[in-house]
Amino acid sequence: MSDTKSPRRADEAGSKVAGAAEKVYDAVVIGAGAGGLNAALVLARARCTVAVVDGGRPRNASAAHIRGFLSRDGMPPADLLEAGRAELTGYGADIFDNHIDRIAPGFFVHLSGGAALRARRIVVATGLRDQLPDLPGVRERWGRDLLHCPFCHGYEVRDQPLGVLGTHPDSVDQALLLVQWSADVVHFPHTRPLSDQDRERLTARGVRTVEGEIKRLAVTDDRLQGVELTDGRVVPRSAAFVFPRMVPNDSLLTELGCAKDERGVVTTDGSGRTSVYGVWAVGNVVDPRAQVVTAAGMGAAAAFALTHDLVDEDIDRALEAHRAAAHAVPAPQGAAV
Template sequence: MEQAWDAIVVGGGPAGLSAALLLGRARRRVLLCDSGEHRNDRAVAMHGFLTRDGIPPGELRRLAREELRAYTGVRVADCRVVEARREESGFVVMLEGEAAPLRSRRLLLATGMVDELPDLPGLNAIWGRTAWHCPYCDGYERRDQPLAVHGEGRLGVKMALEVRSWSHDLVLCTGGSPIDGKDRRRLRELSIGLREERLVALEQEDGELRALRFADGGVLPRRGLFLAAPQRQRCELAERLGCSRTRKGMIRAGHDGGTEVPGLYVAGDTSPHVQLAIVAAAQGSMAAFALNAELLRDDLQAERRPMPA
């Protein structure tokens, strides 16, 4: 593998692929590293992506990789980045299983987030099919059907208020976490049911949710479940390099993905923006544009330097 790159992009989802595409069109030498772990791996389809509404996530990635083959400066490596450090000329990056380090003038992290799912028997069988984390992505297909939201406290209430746009047959399950009086009144006004007993199992058939089972023995028939689950960064590289997080746990970055670490950019769900695949792709392009503008300035300055006598 070549030892020096204009940019290394870490993450092979919509953000990383979009960044690599734009940088390839700018005639940059780009290495895209994809660990093979993606937040939407279990999803049946992606939605809200213009011209690709309903496409399986893996198919979108396959098509994007095919497009990248047209750009001779872009290489895709199925590997995990295990370490990165900043140096004067850019970044030194280590890949899992590789002894020799790679050097890159700029680094773009598009590693995404991980949903911290509750330990619910039956959830694994339906996750991505009839249980999800985003109503904008999957609510339309279950519109007007009996739905449930599972989440603690204010996080669960907020999700329930969102999901009500897709169905008025809705129940919020809090697992016993406290709900204040104002939120209780709001739920009651909107006819959103409230179940505070602990949820102990999800009854399913062939990946289709059928009912929720509670600790008191009660069973509630439902056709879809949205989880208001906490998230964490999939990768710690940004923090190791010196980035700080926002209050919500995202990497602190500007609108173009630039971070407080010179030459380091972030894009996609890992950054503080709306978490949609099409938004992640746009962020990848924005970060790549800003990154390339920096490289252009560096190149022009280098050309202006007088040659040594």
């Protein structure tokens, strides 16, 4: 039986923490991206008491628009998050713009300002951070004309001269995929040797390979002009793609003891339930390739399962109280009360 089916309790042995709020939330959601906000929305509509804590910069903050999200295609990411927050407050959810120091036993969520929130359940939606190659121009152009996801940005640069910076093991596959959007794709292996098999695949797909170490991204008038190599050559490109190293922001999950797979990614079941009792995780923190719409769906799935979990717990408590009352010894008639 897997860990996710035999969860270990992390909320046991908790005692009251000095400075903790008296209110006990049904759920505290950590992270106010699409996954966290949608989880909180579904929970609030299920009449759960919900708090959302967020103190970070969204992963897609540098992107101008959300893509591939039905009815929200083209919306700026900040507008989606603002709308989500407004919807949540309309349902009575509390939102705290703060960082979290730690989660103590008993699900006391300690905020950086010294306060603590008490939760029955936890949803972690803290996303990930993209580690970009250390090349001049990369960070400055990121999210503008240096892109990552063809499904997010490929249509906007369709039929344009595209480049792929070969700084990641998956860069070849990225270049092969991009031909779906443009017939003019150049792969720059940089310092990573190409295997004969990859070279043949690129050639067969019509992807041109330009050998040489990348010096920088060539930019003029705040627009990408091409990729400059250390030998002085500049290969004109209108947009470039790079595969970053994706690092989950999972320190809270690690501290709680959540199990991880061989890649070092926290494992969950289909609802986002982790190996630790009462803890769910959704979005990029457990699925690096999840898009905005995917993360939102993961948040909803977690909220459904979490609500059922709370109801089951409430039923057990109600049954216990009911049976205790039924078996209580009645006081003798005439006895002082």
